[in-house]
Amino acid sequence: MxxxxxxxxxxxxxxxxxxxxxxxxxxxxxxxxxxxxxxxxxxxxxxxxxxxxxxxYTWSYPHKLVVLVLGCVSTFLTAYTAGSYSPPATYIAADLGTTPLIVLLGITTFCIGFALAPMVLAPVSEIWGRYPVLVAAGVFFSAFQIACAHAPNLAAMFICRFLVGCSASVFSSIVGGVIADVYSKEDRNTPMAIYSGFVLGGTGAGPLVCAGIVKALGDTWPSGAWKWCFWHQGIADGLLVLALATCFRETRGSVLLxxxxxxxxxxxxxxxxxxxxxxxxxxxxxAPRTSASSAxxxxxxxxxxxxxxxxxxxxxxRASLGSMVATSVLRPFYMLATEPVVLSFSVWAAFSWAVLYLGFAVVPYLHRGDFAASYPTYAAMIVGTALATIVSIFQERLLENKKWTGEERTTSRFWLMMRRRFPRDAPEARLYFCCITALLLPIGLFVAFLPSQTAQPGDPGIVLAVGIGLATWGIYVIYLASFNYFADTYHIYASSALAANGCCRNVLGGGFPVLTGLMFDGMGVRGGGIMLGSVAIVLGFIPIVLVRWGARIRSRSKMATMLQKS
Known part of the structure; x- marks a missing residue:
């Protein structure tokens, strides 16, 4: 009824x-x-x-699917925007009277807006609801994409890119909350895996498409080549706004109540x-409720x-909006300073994001404007993400094995050992497979940059593509693990932990496209690859340490201990 x-x-x-x-x-x-x-x-x-x-939580499967599709598409377009800026950098520089290296600072300003805006806008979505914030952000997102295409000078381009980053960040920060609004904890991993796949997939699709646009129009219409890189995004973002306005329904439970x-x-x-x-x-x-009388x-x-x-x-x-914004801004940095788990994971995720953004600049750097040679690398990012998503879903189903969870009795020494050494109900269960698959990041970096042919003129880019594809798989694993582990460890404070993580990711990631040329010029391609791969190996011990001593580390965390007792 x-x-x-x-x-x-x-x-x-x-x-x-x-x-x-x-x-x-x-x-x-x-x-x-x-x-x-x-x-x-x-x-x-x-x-x-x-x-x-x-x-x-009680919505029908098709209804939830519509929400998930809209969220994934919007997140895909924001990641697409991040990666699409580097291919036309040479033509933008020619029209605006500067150098491609300076133009790449537009990625940095984009990332600054992407890092800072969610701390203000996320609390607004909790009070006013997801729908108005997403639709409004979509309008600004589309408008400032078009504005980038008409930027008269470099300063205007950087300002527009900053504002594009601010509006795009809303999708990245709120869509995760939307998924949590609609799917219970037990059903959330597969939607989160798909969502993460769209994030990483967009970073490959953006430069792939824009490299094709620049190659097709660059010789005959140089100005149109880079302008269409923004125009087609503005059109796609406008269609997204229409879809959100007509098909998306409010998901925030407290707002609906x-x-x-x-x-x-x-x-x-x-x-x-x-x-x-x-x-x-x-x-x-x-009547006053007590545990004895509630039944x-x-x-x-x-x-x-x-x-x-x-x-x-x-x-x-709920506190006032000003108080919530202040908490949203200050708590992430407080957790960075006081929570070793948040700090270590944020450093790891920030480095992985820096490698992802490095890929936007390293392909033009190595291939010297040969856009055809860049196609395999950008396509490999998409393929690596797709494979990572499929494997992640399979791994989650393996974690639900009844012999592992204890729902089914067994005398198998293997499953008894797994229950004892790797308990399924611990937050660290989110990291078991990550300890292995995250090694694909350093492996991919070594594959991409150590072979001598990577830096040679005329190289078709296959080796580089395979390495970047493997590295993207590793980055995906780190990205998804941070979301799931923070959610299970910090519960109501997970959004603050993720905000700290996201801020570190975008600040460091925004600087790497500019530093790529300087690093490889100074250290050489092999030297830079060895340095990056070595750092990735060291940081890869973070999930291993947490799996081994995570319970002890969490016992010393004031926030995690308080949440465990509540």
């Missing part, structure tokens, strides 16, 4: 008549709340349609104007006619 049908029913009980002088009682509204009935015959005023305010409470209270007001006062409310709903209260059918208004607990407990 729907909420509306419950409201439209009649009550078979009788009570004292109420009027406007009767006091108003308040109850907290939840998605499970039993909506009380008005007295007497069904009222002439139709009850509100509450179907739009059901819990997102607030709207549901407002609709119900407006209906009660309308009923009272017609002389219908009060609804039949269970007396147990107003009995569900069977207590004693009801009293009361004037009722609904309220939402999250609205009362």
């Amino acid at each position: 729907t909420d509306a049908e419950k409201i439209q029913g009649t009550a078979g009980q009788h009570g004292a008549a109420l009027n406007e002088q009767a006091p108003i009682s308040h109850l907290y509204l939840t998605f499970e709340s039993d909506l009380p009935l008005p007295p007497g015959q069904p009222p002439s005023i139709s009850p509100p349609d509450l179907r739009r305010y059901t819990s997102p 607030s709207r549901k409470a407002r609709k119900l209270n407006e209906w009660y007001d309308a009923l009272e104007k017609q002389g219908i006062y009060g609804v039949w409310v269970r007396d147990s709903d107003f 009995e209260s569900t069977s207590d059918e004693s009801r009293t006619l009361r004037r009722l208004r609904w309220k939402v607990q999250a609205d009362e407990e």
Whole structure:
């Protein structure tokens, strides 16, 4: 029976008549709340349609799929934007009177906006809802993409790129929250794996497509070559805004409850104007709740006619917007300074993101404007991401093996050892496979940069492509592991931990495209590759340390210990 049908029913009980002088009682509204009935015959005023305010966890599979697809496409386009800027850098420099190296600072300004904006906009989405923030961000995202194509000078380009980064960051930071809004913890890994795949896939698709645009138009229409790199994104982003505006529905649970409470209270007001006062409310709903009595209260059918208004607990407990923004800005840095897990994972993720952004600049650097030779490398980033996504989903299903979880009895020494040494219910379970697959990052770097033919003119780019593809697979593993591990370890503080992680990623990643040429000029391609691969190997011990001593490290964390006790 729907909420509306419950409201439209009649009550078979009788009570004292109420009027406007009767006091108003308040109850907290939840998605499970039993909506009380008005007295007497069904009222002439139709009850509100509450179907739009059901819990997102209970939405149908197709409905959730629409939300997931929109979220993944929007995130894909933001990653696409990050990678699409480097192929036309030479033509932008020629038109704006500067050098390609200086033009690449547009990636840096993009990343600065990408790192800082979520700390302000994420709290706004918790108060106003996901829908208005996503749609508004999409409008700005599309508009400033077009503005980049019409930038008259370098300063205007950098400002537009910063604003593109600010608006694009909303999708990256909020879509993860949207997935958490819609999917329960047990069902979340596959959607998160797909979402992460679209993030990394976009970074390969952006430069791949824009390299093709530049190659097709560069000789005959140099200005149009780089301008179309922005125009086609502005068009795609505009279509995304239309899709979000028409197909996306609000997913934030507290916002849906607030709207549901407002609709119900407006209906009660309308009923009272017609002389219908009060609804039949269970007396147990107003009784003090204890663990001993909570089970009995569900069977207590004693009801009293009361004037009722609904309220939402999250609205009362929520701090002011200014306070939330201050917390959103300060807490990530506090966690970086006090939480070893957050610091170590953020350094690891930041380095991996720096390698990802290095790929945007290293291909033009090595191939000296030969766009055809760059296609295999960018395609390899997409293929590596696709393989990583498929393997990650398979690994998660392996983690759910009943012999591992203990749901199925077994005498196998192997599974008994796995239960004892690698417990499935520990947060570190998110890192078991990561300890192995993350090694693909240093392996990929060595494959890409150690062979002598990588830096030779005329090289078709196959070796470089294989190395970058493997490295992208490793980066994907690190990206997904940080999301899942922080969510399981820090719970309500996970967004702050992820904000710290994201800030480090984008700040360091934004600087690497500019440093690529300087590093390889000074150290050589092999020297730079050895340095990067060696750092990746050292940082690869982070998940191994956490798997081995994670419980002990978490026991010394004030936040993790407090959350474990609560």
